Amino acid sequence: MSAGYGASHVAEPRRLGWPVRLGPLVVPAGTVRLRPLRLRDGSDWSRIRLRDQEYLERWEPNQPGTWRERNAASAWPSQWSTLRRLAKQGQCFPFAITVDDVFAGQLTIGNVIRAALRSAWIGYWVSSELAGGGVATAAVALATDHAFTEGRLHRLEATVRPENVASLRVLGKAGYRREGLFRRYLEVQGEWRDHLCYALTAEETGDGVVALLVASGGASMPEQR
Numbered sequence: 001m002s003a004g005y006g007a008s009h010v011a012e013p014r015r016l017g018w019p020v021r022l023g024p025l026v027v028p029a030g031t032v033r034l035r036p037l038r039l040r041d042g043s044d045w046s047r048i049r050l051r052d053q054e055y056l057e058r059w060e061p062n063q064p065g066t067w068r069e070r071n072a073a074s075a076w077p078s079q080w081s082t083l084r085r086l087a088k089q090g091q092c093f094p095f096a097i098t099v100d101d102v103f104a105g106q107l108t109i110g111n112v113i114r115a116a117l118r119s120a121w122i123g124y125w126v127s128s129e130l131a132g133g134g135v136a137t138a139a140v141a142l143a144t145d146h147a148f149t150e151g152r153l154h155r156l157e158a159t160v161r162p163e164n165v166a167s168l169r170v171l172g173k174a175g176y177r178r179e180g181l182f183r184r185y186l187e188v189q190g191e192w193r194d195h196l197c198y199a200l201t202a203e204e205t206g207d208g209v210v211a212l213l214v215a216s217g218g219a220s221m222p223e224q225r
């Protein structure tokens with residue numbers, strides 16, 4: 001009987017590719033970097049998320065409590081420590097996205113499964129003040145390349161509501177492929193919503209997603225500016 005594709009009897013390092021700092025990449029909004037989340041990100045995190053409720057809430061899964069309660073600065077320490085614990089266990093890569101060294105959003109690679117699957121999901125949000133400035137695309141490119149190299153993952157998957165044109169565009173620019181439609185997949189704003197599944201595997205990325213983005217003019221390395 002199979003032990004299941006998530007199980008492994010061969011010892012694997014638990015925290016492949018973590019902790020790590022990625023970037024810089026220069027985009028119209030500024031210089032994008034990824035770094036591990038910090039406890040002291042709480043006030044910036046809360047300020048942006050309370051202000052951007054309308055912008056973010058349409059796309060995020062239902063959680064207990066009101067938006068205000070869930071995104072108060074006082075809610076951050078427990079979220080941060082949960083993500084930190086999961087990262088220590090090798091189950092996620094919880095990044096802060098910074099632009100010009102200022103906290104600007106989050107990118108998370110979650111549900112990391114090793115052994116024969118070597119797969120995870122990728123999710124992200126960026127401050128509305130920077131919308132359309134190339135930040136999310138640069139962050140996805142940096143994280144994807146890292147996941148497929150030092151992170152030794154093979155497949156990343158993103159699920160997006162069909163109405164989320166900005167996020168679909170981000171995935172398209174980063175080379176993710178549409179694989180299908182998950183019916184009534186996730187509960188968002190009180191309804192079970194259809195989501196499109198986008199994915200990318202390591203062997204599809206060639207020289208890497210960052211190289212692809214730079215070649216297309218969507219980002220540059222600092223010295224190329």
Ligand SMILES: CC(C)(COP(=O)(O)OP(=O)(O)OC[C@H]1O[C@@H](n2cnc3c(N)ncnc32)[C@H](O)[C@@H]1OP(=O)(O)O)[C@@H](O)C(=O)NCCC(=O)NCCS
Nearest residue numbers: 059124125126131132133134135136137160165166167169
């Ligand atoms: C999705 C999100 C992360 C994109 O962040 P961003 O930093 O603005 O992304 P980028 O600038 O890298 O790319 C956005 C692209 O979408 C395009 N876009 C944005 N809104 C659009 C719209 N309404 N119609 C068409 N295109 C749109 C932008 O023009 C840009 O494409 P371009 O470079 O070809 O011009 C951000 O909008 C966000 O945080 N949204 C709320 C949370 C969310 O949806 N997370 C993802 C869940 S799957």
